[in-house]
Amino acid sequence: MLLNLTSDQEFFRDTTAKFLNEHAAPTEIRRLRDEPDGFVAEYWQRGAELGWTSLLVDEVHGGGSISGSGLLDLALVADEFGRHAAPGPLVPTNIVAGAISELSPDRHARVLSELLAGTSVASWCHLEPRPHDGLDDLVLDVRVDGSDLVLNGTKRPVESAGRASHLLVTGRTGGGFTQVLVAADTTGITVRPMHTIDITRRFSEVTFRDVRVPADAVLGEVAGADAQVERQFQQALVMANAETVGAMEFALGMTLEWAFDRYSFGRPLASYQELKHRFADMKTWLEAGHAISDLAAEAVSAGSGEAGELVSAAKAFLGQYGPELLQDCVQMHGGIGLTFEHDIHLFLRRVALDRSLHGTPAQHRQRIASIAMDVGKAA
Amino acid sequence: MLLNLTSDQEFFRDTTAKFLNEHAAPTEIRRLRDEPDGFVAEYWQRGAELGWTSLLVDEVHGGGSISGSGLLDLALVADEFGRHAAPGPLVPTNIVAGAISELSPDRHARVLSELLAGTSVASWCHLEPRPHDGLDDLVLDVRVDGSDLVLNGTKRPVESAGRASHLLVTGRTGGGFTQVLVAADTTGITVRPMHTIDITRRFSEVTFRDVRVPADAVLGEVAGADAQVERQFQQALVMANAETVGAMEFALGMTLEWAFDRYSFGRPLASYQELKHRFADMKTWLEAGHAISDLAAEAVSAGSGEAGELVSAAKAFLGQYGPELLQDCVQMHGGIGLTFEHDIHLFLRRVALDRSLHGTPAQHRQRIASIAMDVGKAA
Amino acid sequence: MSADATEGLDAFRLRARSWIRDNLKPVAAGASAGVLRNNSTDDEELAQIAHERELQRLLFDAGFAGLCFPVAYGGQGLTPAHQQAFNEELTGHEFPVRLQAPTISPCAAVILDFGTEEQKLAHLPAILRGDELWMQFLSEPGGGSDVAGAQTSAIRDGDEWVLNGSKVWTTGAWWSDWGLCLARTNWDVPKHRGLSVFMLPIHQTGIEVSRIEMLNGTKEFCQEFMTDVRVPDTDRIGEVDDGWTVGIRWMFHERMLHNSPYVTIPAGDAHAGIGASSVLRVARESGKLDNPWVRDLVGEARMLQLTSEALQQRLTEGMRSGAMSDQSAAIGRLLSGVVSTRTNTIAYEIAGGDSGAWTDDDGAITDCGSDFLMRQVSTIGGGTTEMARNVISERVLGMPRERTLDRDVPFRDVPRGGQS
């Protein structure tokens, strides 16, 4: 992707990069640790004006892509988010906006337009707490009760739930998944803030106790949302992967510069062979990360049959080598790399966060193995 | 152990070392790949004269130790075996001789005296083939039938079974282990040679089909041998661990010498920082391997309650870092390190073999975890 | 490279597909599993080579050999995209694997880059027809990674050169025809400035070919001893004493290997040896697929393979478009070495105790132990991973070069330690 951008994509990307350089500088990010939502409203609205929230939304509903593939354009934004460890609920807002646009743009036109304008944000309530923290192990119950649906269960971690006007809840109705869009202030919903390793992202545990919603809150079919949930999951993975690659790239560049500038025993660090070889490894992980992340993004964008395997491979690879690359960057910096005033931990946090969300490397390796076993069985 | 040898132990060790220098030089080991048993009879008899087979046997039965702990003395021999990748059925012969000496020295006096003299060898039939290849998953059936016992089942890999006069078979009678000493030519026993990665060690799959032996073939109690089996297993682990450490030490020394002698781009390999740091890692693995192997040997020798955990920790550590050290030695040598004429693979083979026998690192990590869980539960 | 100038890609692909199905036998997955295993006798191997020469001739006659070589030299003058399409269609079929590396790349590629018109006409069509099998006379005993430190000597004698020295790690020199040889023509200048490159027939008086036995019994590699071998000056490639210019490009082609537009190789088959599918077979035949620890390793192997393939693809595109320097090939070489050793180790781990001793009945588990012994071949052969890391740090990232003690002194004065 990075190798073949159109000039429109380049321009789009540069616009976001410039904006983030100005409004998401490291000092600002450090300041935001005390901000309840982790970002300020105006920042997000201006990002929305740049197109951050509209790429998975059809043109007819107020969205639109740059290249024809909104997901690939969105990956460019996510990559820039990684390069800046930028604030803002990029993943949940886009997932929810994309789902509404695809499944019920008219019924939820007001919600969609607010998401597009950046005046409100939405959360996706997807994975669940232990012991149901497997990728497919969703047990939140969505029961049909006359013309209503009743939700019971717990979701975590839910990004930006404390700030969201609406929640997209993925639950189970018998053997299939059901997705419901519900206002965050509906009776029976409890949002409990969690701790996190990131500085600007916020997560909550969201509990649904007999939450009653009308049937038209359903996005798609009752018990028929499995393919849609998988698609949303793959989209989230594409964004998380692109963000990780962006953060790796920026951190490696910054550390390389440090190695040239920094002298030890009268020589620049960059002249020590053992460090040089570690930089060679890091460069290799980075390029490999770009490669698998881009390939997976294209597959997901194209809806290819290999998308699930590729995007899990990318997540597993980046979730393992991303944090290792960042930790080695910390090591190269020595003690100051562990201080709050230094910038490197902003990227370490973001990469470690993305590794933990949407399934860990270990969970994705299990998923890849299952796919390989199925393919192997068929062969 | 290596740090605190008595002068008697030093002398004993040196005697074995000198003998092996002379009779187990690399050219001889390469030649032995075509020898059916992997060693020649005279070699083993002369080794027996040096004490290789008598250390776990009581003095009153013709054995005796140097230091008071035969097992620690035996670990010295095993260490030298590792340093030379030496031929000969050290582990099975000692395990069987030790068990006879402890449990029925009189009934099997002739077998014992032949083992001590090195005129015959014995095998221990312990672990079993898939799917019963777990460390505790022994299913060979020892059925009591009147005054006889009837054996049914399969064991593998069994060291030197093709050469052994007697087999010590560990099987199950109901809920407990039973051990039987049986002549290798008893009706119903099939010995089928296996392939192996080592050059001089030989292994077989041994099948027992309705093998009938008299009751006095039992060593210890019927269904009451569990503690004895565990003790034998720990003794085998101590020998395998010591052998691995010896091979690691020799290979590292040899590779270090190579790095000093070998010039690349006008400088000795030893002057390249990246290689220096890998040597530092290897030295650290080696010293750590010595440390845990020695500590475990002492605990097993003393019958301490921590012996099981320590000896498994040593096996798991050496089984992981031993092969990695050897592979890095190969890498340092470049292409010639992969040729049959070079010596390094003799040690790689031995270390890789010891890693595979008596439970892999992964199996021992499971064992350690079980012990930790039990302790944790009790706490 | 425009699609107009050549046969359209889609049409070409269909034509290739149908020809391949009609002419090449299918091969079973896993047929080439393992690490340089010693699976056949010498007679069998010679028969295979004869068969591969026929396959290459078949390709040539059908217009599928040398897709990216100019038509003037027996090629087809098509684009790398055509080669890629052909490779994709080739998956699952027999092909002349021994004709690819090192014959077509790097040897034919180097001749194409530096040969005179006569040299190209003399050898390239012969190679593409399967008539000439080439080997690299590059590495030397005691030379290690420092190929520019070659000590094989070439002394001028009228219109000829007289070569003396020894070369090593020539794959299958015993059944090959020609060698591309790096030799020292000047000992009084620094090492990179005194080299020249020659072409020579392997089977001639003065060259003794000796086979090297690897630790697993394979005898695929050879060492050659050259004594007063006479080479006409017309068989010199590139300028006298400027052989390193040829050498740099030579090694670039070597590192490119599976990304090379010259090489015919079934797509997805880049990782010969132990791949994710071997790992899956070992796990299944061990009966351990229900163990999460084993599944974790299976997933890791597959993840690494997909990532390594994606990287090769990215590098190929990047170098082709100029977005990346040619030195970036070292990144692919490093990852493929690391992935290969790790995948080998994963299979070894899953095979468990059976990797120490096994029977002929053990199916995919058979030889997992032997393969492990050969593991480092993936990080040594074709340039060590250490050299790749040097190239990446120094040439790709621009970090300071390692201090060498052989750069600015006459080659004869370079310190050589114990072995010189």
Next chain:
Amino acid sequence: MSADATEGLDAFRLRARSWIRDNLKPVAAGASAGVLRNNSTDDEELAQIAHERELQRLLFDAGFAGLCFPVAYGGQGLTPAHQQAFNEELTGHEFPVRLQAPTISPCAAVILDFGTEEQKLAHLPAILRGDELWMQFLSEPGGGSDVAGAQTSAIRDGDEWVLNGSKVWTTGAWWSDWGLCLARTNWDVPKHRGLSVFMLPIHQTGIEVSRIEMLNGTKEFCQEFMTDVRVPDTDRIGEVDDGWTVGIRWMFHERMLHNSPYVTIPAGDAHAGIGASSVLRVARESGKLDNPWVRDLVGEARMLQLTSEALQQRLTEGMRSGAMSDQSAAIGRLLSGVVSTRTNTIAYEIAGGDSGAWTDDDGAITDCGSDFLMRQVSTIGGGTTEMARNVISERVLGMPRERTLDRDVPFRDVPRGGQS
């Protein structure tokens, strides 16, 4: 060191056991879990320090402080075996942890090695009584691993020295009393030959102590800015310009840390932070102990801990007996760093998604993510693992030294790159 000359080991052990049980409170396992976590307010921390000074005084009065220090300086003149026995008995009890490193080792150990009689009498009893807490004024901002490249300057002025410069990574300088300071007294000689060591009170005009916030919020480390700090020449340790002789020994004591015969620390507690028992707790509280993949990691963590402890024991014995050089301490430092980062990563792996976001109810899983962010502290603090690898390869294995550009030139001419 004969048993006759001192109290018998067994008798000592029994006496220690009974005193410890009567006087020191038991502590819960896992109470000190995590990596430098920010668990208490400043006021709480000051209260803890006051309490530890009392504990140290309690030890001193009972004859259990400074077991291996000479009696003349307030110690007990016993053997390392006595200290080891005491440490074993101390397991599971509170103890004055902040008084050990760096106060007793390396600071008191350095004073014992190089101090004058007056200096020893002035400080060692005070330290052993808990009256003086010491810090190392060793590292400098921009100095990295090169402590001999100190740029803090000490200029002689009559019977005094005037110090200017900045020191960093002093643990808890804000609640400590004295600093042991390495300073440059001569800029016209190569770097190792122009250093001297001084003792100075921390809280005085001219020293500004600033606290450093770590990424996890801890403010344990400090930086000091020294402006015209006057130190009497009688507070100099070792010879003028020969401070590196002191420095070598100083850093040896630092690397020895948990093997030091001077240090009182509960046996088995050498690995503060995340140990195998933390890993087991995380696995159990995650409900994942029935998963073989998780059990594999639990087993690995325990294996590494047992091995690392065995290694420390071996090195201690080896150095004590002279079978190993003092430089071998670097082997233990390397493994403990590697084991610590790996164990940290294992806990992080097992915690899974909960390491990214968690609640206060998550028990042992809480803060696994934050601990991971701090992981490298184990391979940076107390000398980097890179320096340990240098020491092992060059000093233990005797491999050629790295080329330095600062060895034979006056210190003022050493290249310093961007930051000088």
